[in-house]
Amino acid sequence: MGTRFNSLAQRFNRYRKYRDTLHELDQLSERELDDLGMHRSNVRQVARLAAYDG
Numbered sequence: 001m002g003t004r005f006n007s008l009a010q011r012f013n014r015y016r017k018y019r020d021t022l023h024e025l026d027q028l029s030e031r032e033l034d035d036l037g038m039h040r041s042n043v044r045q046v047a048r049l050a051a052y053d054g
Contacts, residue, residue, distance in 0.1 A: 018051035 025033070025043045033040060 014051045018047050021050045022047040 022044065025038075025047060028036075030040065033043075038046065
């Protein structure tokens with residue numbers, strides 16, 4: 001039971017990190033994204049990488 005709960009908690013924490021990162025990046029202007037070397041179309045990909053691969 002503990003392992004199942006830990007797995008669920010990890011999944012939730014990763015999703016929360018994805019959602020928070022996506023929200024933060026979504027708040028940036030086009031110029032701010034450009035300063036970071038990003039385009040608006042990459043925001044979801046970057047958020048996914050931050051949460052699930054990082």
